[in-house]
Amino acid sequence: MSxxxxxxxxxxxxxxxxxLIIGILSSISFGVIGTFVVIRKISYIAGAISHSxxxxxxxxxxxKENFGWDWFHPTLGAFGxxxxxxxxxxxxxxxxxxxxxxxxxxxxxxxxxxxxxxxSKTSGYTDPMSYLFGNILIVxxxxxxxVSALDLVVISVGFLFFNKLQASSFDEEYTSIRGGSPNFYYxxxxxxxxxxxxxxxxxxxxxxxxxxxxxxxxxxxxxxxxLAPLIISTIFLTTIFSVSGITLxxxxxxxSGPMIIILAGLxxxxxxxxxxxxxxxxx
Amino acid sequence: MExxxxxxxxxxxxEDVSFKYNREEVISKAHFHIDRGSFVCFIGPNGGGKSTLxxxxxxxxxxxxxxxxxxxxSPLKARGRVGYVPQYTNFDxxxxxxxxxxxxxxxxxxxxxxxxxxxxxxARNALKSVDLEGFxxxxxxxxxxGQRQRVLIARAISANPxxxxxxxxxxxxxxxxxxxxxxxxxxxxxxxxxxLISHNLTFVSENVKKVICxxxxxxxxxxxxxxxxxxxxxxxxxxxFVEHSTKVEEIHE
Ligand SMILES: Nc1ncnc2c1ncn2[C@@H]1O[C@H](COP(=O)(O)OP(=O)(O)O)[C@@H](O)[C@H]1O
Ligand SMILES: [Mg+2]
Numbered sequence: 223m224s225x226x227x228x229x230x231x232x233x234x235x236x237x238x239x240x241x242l243i244i245g246i247l248s249s250i251s252f253g254v255i256g257t258f259v260v261i262r263k264i265s266y267i268a269g270a271i272s273h274s275x276x277x278x279x280x281x282x283x284x285x286k287e288n289f290g291w292d293w294f295h296p297t298l299g300a301f302g303x304x305x306x307x308x309x310x311x312x313x314x315x316x317x318x319x320x321x322x323x324x325x326x327x328x329x330x331x332x333x334x335x336x337x338x339x340x341x342s343k344t345s346g347y348t349d350p351m352s353y354l355f356g357n358i359l360i361v362x363x364x365x366x367x368x369v370s371a372l373d374l375v376v377i378s379v380g381f382l383f384f385n386k387l388q389a390s391s392f393d394e395e396y397t398s399i400r401g402g403s404p405n406f407y408y409x410x411x412x413x414x415x416x417x418x419x420x421x422x423x424x425x426x427x428x429x430x431x432x433x434x435x436x437x438x439x440x441x442x443x444x445x446x447x448x449l450a451p452l453i454i455s456t457i458f459l460t461t462i463f464s465v466s467g468i469t470l471x472x473x474x475x476x477x478s479g480p481m482i483i484i485l486a487g488l489x490x491x492x493x494x495x496x497x498x499x500x501x502x503x504x505x
Numbered sequence: 506m507e508x509x510x511x512x513x514x515x516x517x518x519x520e521d522v523s524f525k526y527n528r529e530e531v532i533s534k535a536h537f538h539i540d541r542g543s544f545v546c547f548i549g550p551n552g553g554g555k556s557t558l559x560x561x562x563x564x565x566x567x568x569x570x571x572x573x574x575x576x577x578x579s580p581l582k583a584r585g586r587v588g589y590v591p592q593y594t595n596f597d598x599x600x601x602x603x604x605x606x607x608x609x610x611x612x613x614x615x616x617x618x619x620x621x622x623x624x625x626x627x628a629r630n631a632l633k634s635v636d637l638e639g640f641x642x643x644x645x646x647x648x649x650x651g652q653r654q655r656v657l658i659a660r661a662i663s664a665n666p667x668x669x670x671x672x673x674x675x676x677x678x679x680x681x682x683x684x685x686x687x688x689x690x691x692x693x694x695x696x697x698x699x700x701l702i703s704h705n706l707t708f709v710s711e712n713v714k715k716v717i718c719x720x721x722x723x724x725x726x727x728x729x730x731x732x733x734x735x736x737x738x739x740x741x742x743x744x745x746f747v748e749h750s751t752k753v754e755e756i757h758e
Contacts, residue, residue, distance in 0.1 A: 261600055382618050389610045392602055396660070399563055399589055400613035447644045449601045 226469065238472055240366045241358040241425055245464030248369060248421035251376040252435055253457030255418040257449070258411055260439040262391050267412065269432045270326045271307045272419040274333025276428050278303025279353050280340030287344050296353075297368045300423050303333065304416035312409045334428075356427030356479025358468055365424055372417050379414060387411065388449060425468065427479035437486040438463065441493045459489070514577040515541040517562065517668065517698070519723075522571030524557060531557050534571070535723040539715070541576065541667070544694045547702045549719035555702045556592055558719060559670050562700075563589055576667065585614075588661030590654070592672035592702075598646035604656050605641040608632055611663035631663035632656075635689060651682035658689070668698045675703065 230239055259268050282299025285291040307329050314325045341350050352360050380387070387407055390397040394404035419431050426434050438459035439452070446452040467482030474481075517539040524532040531554045539545055547555045560566045561573060564580030575583035588611070608631055612624040620628075632638060635655040640648070648656065654674055661669055671690070675683045690699055701713075718724040 261597075263597075385609075385618065385620060386613070388602065388606065389613055392600055392607070393591075393596065393610065395565065395591060396589070396610055397613065398565065399584055399587070400610065400664075401584055401615035402613055443599075443601075447601055447646075448603060449606075452601050 226473070229472070236363065237358055237361045238468075240363065241361045241468050241478070242465060244361065244366060244369045244421070244425060245468055246461055247373045248418070249457050249460035249464060251373050251380070251414075251418045251421055252438070252460045253453050254380040255376060255411075255414050256435040256439040256460070257442075257453045257456050258387060258391060259415055260436055260443065261449075262411065264411070264415075265432060265436045266323075267311055267326060268415050268419060268435055270311065270330040270333075271304050271412070271416050272423070272428055272431045272435075273330045274307040275300040275304050275420060275423055276337025276350075276353060277333040277340070278337070279423075279428075280337035280344075283344045283346075283348050284340040287346055295362075295364050295368065297365055297420065297424065300420045301368075301372070301417070304420050305413065307333065308409075308412040308416035312405075312412045315408065316405050351477075352427075353423070354427050354429050355477045356423075356425050356430065356482075358425060358471065358478045361424050369421050373421055376414050376417050376421075379410070383407070383410060422464070425464065425478050426482055427477070430479045430483045433483045434460065434463065434486060437483075437490050441486075441490050444493050444497050459486075463489070513574070516574075517541075517576070518572070518574045519558075519562075520572040522558075522561060522568045522573060524554075524561060524566060524569050526557075530569075531721065532561070532568075532719075532723070533721050535719075537717060537723060537725050539698065539700065541698055542694075543715060544691070544699045544701070544713050545715040545717055546713050547700060547717050547719050548704065551704055553704075553720040555704070555719050556672055558723075559589070559672055559700070559702060562668075562670065563587055585664065586667045588664065588666035588669045588697075590657045590661050590669070590671040590674055592676075596645070600645070602645050603641065604632070604637070604643050604645060604648070605629075607645055607656055608659045608663050611660040627663050627665070628659070631659035634662065634693075635659045636685075651678040651686075654678060654682075654686070655689075658686075662693065662697075666697060668700065669693060670700045670702070672702045673704060674701070 229235060230242065232238075259265055278299035278301070279296045280299075281303075282291075282294045282296045285294050285299075310329060311322075311326060315322055318325070337353075338350060341348050351357075386397070386402060387410065389400075390402060390404045390407035391411075394408075397404050397407070415435075419435065422431050422434060439456045441459055442452050442455035446455055463482050463486045467485050468478050470476075470485075471478035471481040519535050519537050519539075522532060522535045523530055535558065547558065549555050557566065561568055562575065562580060564584055573580050575587065578586070580587075605625075605628055608628040609620050609624060611631070612620060612627060629638075629641065632640060635658050637652065637655055637659065640652070640656075645653065645656065654677070658669075658671070658674070661671075669690075674686060678686070690701065693699065715725065
């Protein structure tokens with residue numbers, strides 16, 4: 223244990239400290255946005271957005287090497303790609319006549335394809351595995367700054383628009399009768415989801431970030447029926463899962479994403495069982 | 506001129522309104538006025554266009570042809586003045602929301618992000634007027650169908666609208682609750698114009714001043730002279746009128 227604390231404080235390995243701070247900071251965004259994603263039933267959209275992020279990461283790595291864009295950090299690339307996907311999906315739902323789910327599937331797959339092609343043409347040592355399944359070793363100071371800034375955006379917008387987001391998620395028609403624009407709030411949710419997904423991409427990985435976005439909220443949903451406690455409990459659970467997952471992954475030298483998701487999944491299964499048992503006992 | 510202006514400000518005017526979702530006309534040249542303070546019923550068969558007409562008045566849909574004005578304002582401008590209880594309560598009952606948060610939706614305002622004390626008081630008063638005091642923190646899904654309906658009415662009246670439109674509010678509730686609901690509506694009619702949509706004809710005619718029959722085309726009847734003929738024409742099959750104490754006219758068997 224004291225070893226662990228030492229590694230945490232060790233300036234030689236800043237990535238562990240950065241990863242833990244990122245985990246804790248992003249939990250707030252995950253709690254708020256994850257809950258909205260779950261109650262609006264748009265986790266498949268969040269899935270498409272998160273997978274498309276690989277295109278941005280791939281392009282950033284490629285551009286860094288081939289165009290000398292040193293400022294183009296992979297997290298910036300991820301941010302760009304996720305916003306573009308969110309805007310496309312939002313426009314399709316609002317203006318498009320195409321089937322929404324085909325577009326979502328296309329964004330999902332094309333995003334990954336583009337990303338893998340860019341990575342394959344980048345000669346430096348880049349293992350796509352790190353981005354797909356999370357790797358705390360690639361967490362840099364830059365990540366910490368970018369994530370903190372984005373996190374702040376999600377938290378303040380989420381706080382300011384809480385009532386409107388709740389109302390429009392519950393009843394779009396009535397929101398527009400009261401002069402609000404449900405499309406605007408839908409867009410807002412998509413954009414916030416896009417940013418949130420990026421926050422934990424390096425730690426949890428593109429493939430599994432969607433699970434961290436939805437499982438904690440699903441667990442909380444088993445026990446809470448009101449929005450505020452639901453969100454608070456989700457924030458709490460996300461913090462626990464990411465901090466303990468990162469720590470375990472460091473100790474056991476395994477990828478951080480699977481560790482975090484396995485923890486979350488186990489707790490989810492246990493909670494489902496516990497709830498069933500409690501129900502049987504009280505019946 | 507003065508006189509015309511003030512009359513215009515005191516009427517809901519539907520002038521030659523037609524509407525189509527796709528190719529087929531759903532509302533065809535509807536033309537009628539509703540006086541401020543009146544209690545009117547829209548009746549007609551399923552699919553006749555009643556909900557569509559309500560949405561046109563609410564500004565949720567735009568007429569393909571014609572003109573609508575609510576007390577001198579366009580439907581979009583008049584939005585804050587019109588309360589609405591939607592037809593189906595096909596809400597996601599898993600959705601985590603309290604009764605008070607549902608009612609507060611009626612106080613949503615453009616350009617203000619948070620609810621203030623005035624909003625909360627108005628929401629609480631609205632709940633009181635539908636006899637749901639003390640239900641503020643109940644989860645919306647824990648209520649019965651009739652209670653949920655009343656919460657939606659509270660939401661609609663919490664902004665103190667001048668017009669209240671209710672789309673088939675009695676379709677999912679039992680007779681006792683229905684009677685209670687009518688009593689409430691007649692009480693509310695003292696301070697607002699009421700448009701009640703219904704596909705059955707068990708309205709209480711004594712208080713309903715005007716019946717507007719909607720089956721693509723629109724026909725208007727003062728409640729006194731609905732004849733079996735016009736009702737039968739409206740619903741392409743003979744209509745059995747449900748007797749409802751002495752207050753309801755029996756029309757056809
Ligand atoms: N969103 C929509 N898109 C296309 N057609 C619609 C839509 N809503 C209603 N309709 C059609 O318009 C007609 C009138 O519907 P509606 O106004 O709901 O009738 P009512 O409320 O009298 O039962 C019906 O034929 C219905 O199928
Ligand atoms: Mg209808």
